[in-house]
Amino acid sequence: MAKYPAVAFGGAFRLYLCPLSRYRGKGPTVHGMSRERTIWIDPRTKDLAGTLVHELYHIQNPSWTEEVVLRAEEDWGQFAPWQEKAKAVQLLASAKMAGKGEYP
Ligand SMILES: [Zn+2]
Numbered sequence: 001m002a003k004y005p006a007v008a009f010g011g012a013f014r015l016y017l018c019p020l021s022r023y024r025g026k027g028p029t030v031h032g033m034s035r036e037r038t039i040w041i042d043p044r045t046k047d048l049a050g051t052l053v054h055e056l057y058h059i060q061n062p063s064w065t066e067e068v069v070l071r072a073e074e075d076w077g078q079f080a081p082w083q084e085k086a087k088a089v090q091l092l093a094s095a096k097m098a099g100k101g102e103y104p
Pocket residue numbers: 054058066069
């Protein structure tokens with residue numbers, strides 16, 4: 001059994017890069033957001049791959065709490081093989097810069 005929950009990198013979804021600081025309320029800094037099949041990632045984030053996987057876990061497991069997703073992201077970062085890290089990097093490389101009307 002894997003030490004982290006499975007995450008799928010395929011499937012059709014939109015991936016955008018844009019600053020997300022405007023979405024910060026009183027909570028912690030927002031590094032990524034997702035809605036339905038669209039993901040937004042702040043390119044100033046240190047752990048871009050982890051943030052992408054975090055949002056993929058949200059999309060693929062809508063019933064999970066934030067705590068469960070954070071734990072899954074952490075385990076993925078620690079235990080996922082390099083091939084999965086490479087898939088995350090490839091996906092990030094295909095991301096589009098958000099234009100007008102493409103922000104969350
Ligand atoms: Zn989250």
